[in-house]
Amino acid sequence: MEDSAHPKRSVTVADVAKAAKVSKATAARVLGGYGVVSAKITDQVMAAAAALEYRPNELARSMSTGRSGIIGVVVGDIENAFFSLAVRGISDAARLAGFNVIIANSGEELDAEKSAVDLLIGKRVDGLIVTPARCDSIDHLQHVRRAGVPLVLFDRAIPELDVDAVTGDDRDAAITATRYLTGQGHRRLAYVSAMDAEDDGLTDIARISNSAVRERVEGFVSVLTEAGLPNPLHYVRLGATNQQQTDGVIKRLLSDSAAPTALLASDSLVGLRIFKSLQSLGLSIPKDVSMISFLDADWTSVTVPPITIVDQRVYEMGKLAGERLIARIERTPLAVERLRVSTSLVVRGSVATIGR
Amino acid sequence: MEDSAHPKRSVTVADVAKAAKVSKATAARVLGGYGVVSAKITDQVMAAAAALEYRPNELARSMSTGRSGIIGVVVGDIENAFFSLAVRGISDAARLAGFNVIIANSGEELDAEKSAVDLLIGKRVDGLIVTPARCDSIDHLQHVRRAGVPLVLFDRAIPELDVDAVTGDDRDAAITATRYLTGQGHRRLAYVSAMDAEDDGLTDIARISNSAVRERVEGFVSVLTEAGLPNPLHYVRLGATNQQQTDGVIKRLLSDSAAPTALLASDSLVGLRIFKSLQSLGLSIPKDVSMISFLDADWTSVTVPPITIVDQRVYEMGKLAGERLIARIERTPLAVERLRVSTSLVVRGSVATIGR
DNA sequence: ATATGTTGTGAGACCGGTCTCTTTATATCA
């Protein structure tokens, strides 16, 4: 009874060749499925391969062909439904084209992102999809391009980087959602995001290093400004990174003398935290506070009331990013562009009509 | 202005060696961080490497060392919160030990699982964590062992396969949950799973090819039998694979002359579907029907009422599986065993007390 | 002074595939 104690040198083409009494080159042709070999020899080799349980060493194969058949994906946090859906879309696109996917988590931290990118390049991935944690640090991404590895940005664009990006139409989405809220009579609206920040507040939109969030905030602010509502920036709050932080943010927001009547959650995690905060404060939605969340997450449809959301079609975004990357890998001639996946507002029950 | 049109042969140790005017072997020693090299030469080589922007080719490195630094994970469905949490646990354990993770989706299909396993073996992963779709087809897994690649099963055990497994204490969990329901006065209980099946019903527990589900059903049935309740198998229903199927399953269950008063959902996806089914049937939880779901998914805590669940501690399961696999990879001498992560019942509001 | 040990460097085999180039066997044609 032999066991797996020893790494046991695996069966190689040479072994198969010897067993089939042909040259290594011939066996390789059969096993690699290239070149031309007679039917008789093919059978011989296949039989020998089956008998020896030959499995090709993809590593070696990659090394000589220069292609690994792998695309690397660096995301902020796989646990986030946004990213797991996106990864699903990417994987589906990849599988269809015969590629596999390595996923790396950056935890939205620049250093982790850099080392993940370096590692994947080292593994000689055929292409890379990255959700850049910050849009103001681009050396490592520029290096990817210099290394000749196709790159597609996901969810966030970096105009200075001459590279494809697949994002939502964040600005428009925020505008639509905000207009809907003002249309329902809301005059004091807050935007809450999980972005790291020293304090809740925000002084300068341009300093938001995540383009998706920045554009949403821009959209949000533009609608409020256009509607003549005062001091929109005052109601943009960051730092809702966990339940406790969120509880604090919400409590501060609502204890304001001019407390907002509606909240816009930057993603479904923040949305869920806000929902729980409101619940623990004993506030009812939408009677006491209205809310809209980004992303059609599971939980949003089973709450009471169900949550009005911005459907980001993340799966499509992922799929599109995957397809785009594969087109690049296959050298399809295409202009560098930013692909925007359009979102839609799904009205459910979490927004009250007020005023009049 | 050069661009990334050409794969541009990457910088190799030989290039660095030439630039540093030393032999390839010496440059390799410096860059690979092994052997012994004088400080002066080390500096020369490092300078040359920096100037040329050398990045090691991990593929080549893996090929000569025989280690890839990658562990492969084959899961049923990444989109399922159960697996994404588990993957997070595995990834964390892996990162801590300096490994990376490749994830492959089997879609709970045997063929996809087989080819994923083959592919990962081909990529020469250092170890493999697999959630076997079926416990009665084990050739491909046996082959993994014969190939000398450490293997850890996740969520489901296969006793015939002499290999480590990390699972929940599914039997006990089901027993606890079922006892809780009978303790609340329920006499007719149903167990609903997403397992594929020709018809809803179940004739023979032993034929359930997923050990986690089988053990839960065994626990479920044992409690009912012990309590002297008639025909427990009648209330075990499979095939709740999507919303429509689940609607059918629930409708049939509840239109039974002796309809169950409580439902046990095999996982959080099934739980969510059941919740939606009941909602669409206009039934109220727990007044009309009680339910318990496996897995502490996001949605279970924000419904009205919040759902009583079996907390599976999936992150810990994943982490444990990762750690175990890494111990195997590093040849730590350990007996093959099945590690059970204990679960706990989290009582919330979805179970009514009836009778008396 | 010669033998022995140590340290740093170079030469080249090796991992397991792919792929080009060459050689051999068979088919086609004048």
Next chain:
DNA sequence: TGATATAAAGAGACCGGTCTCACAACATAT
């Protein structure tokens, strides 16, 4: 029948690292 085209198989270089071994230079022991 001999010349030439063509198909099939073999030999061996190559990818970019690691790593063993040989060897040189210098230090220490005898």
